[in-house]
Amino acid sequence: MTVHPFDYDAYWRDQTRDDWRKRGLHWHCYTSRMDGNAYGDDPARRDPNSELAPREIRDWLRKPPRAIRQMPASPEEAIRWLRAQWEPVKEQIGREATAISDETRFGTALYNLRCGNDVCWGFWLTASLHLHLAIVATDEKCHP
Template identity: 55%
Template sequence: MSIAPFDYDAYWRRPRDDWREKGLHWHCYMARMDGATFGNDLVREDPNTDAAPKIIRDWLRKPARTLQHVAKTPDSAVEWLRGQWESIRPSAGQAATAIEPETLFGRALYDLSCGTDICWGYWLSGGSTHVQLAVVGVADGCHG
């Protein structure tokens, strides 16, 4: 038995449609935290705070006011993600530019199309503010 080589540079270019079978849409979140909040597990785990949780699916337990966008398709979620990323990219420095945008957003689209959640985090210039971007897949019937 042999295992075919895996193309780590191109796997995400193959379209996926798993999200349709799973009946998903996405809730999109962004949080800015100072260093003290970022390091405070109790605050981040508290479902009543706006602080980004340590576990990505715990965004769904946070107050409704933290929900910034509802995306009906993976493309719409990536469009939201790109807009947020563009707004912080100049302040996020090398961390935000370490991966080429085509690859960064291509992988995001692939992951969301597979039904996988996304969470990105960046320290902004000066290192005192952390930004977290999260896209969490949820069942289509969650709003009604």
């Protein structure tokens, strides 16, 4: 058996993945800004009526519809939303924002969405303010 080398830095450049289409997915986009107290308040984060980011990404789908910020129909549309959230805050994030190039950061996210996976990013904007960005896939027919 031959094991071919794997390029861990470039796998996400594969633009042929369309698992999301085969599974009939669309996405729900969410944002949450939490101070340190809210971030550590597990009961509040588990509360399905709360707009605080849940600990488990799929639990976003149990949150109220008012928590949905956008409903992209394609991975590319979801990435445009994510980039629009990222650009205004990346200077606040500091070194963590530049540790990974935007090409790799968004390319990997796009690949994951094309594979039908969720994307979740979390960053501390200040010592006491956490930003949570999530793109959660669903195949439910929840919108007209």
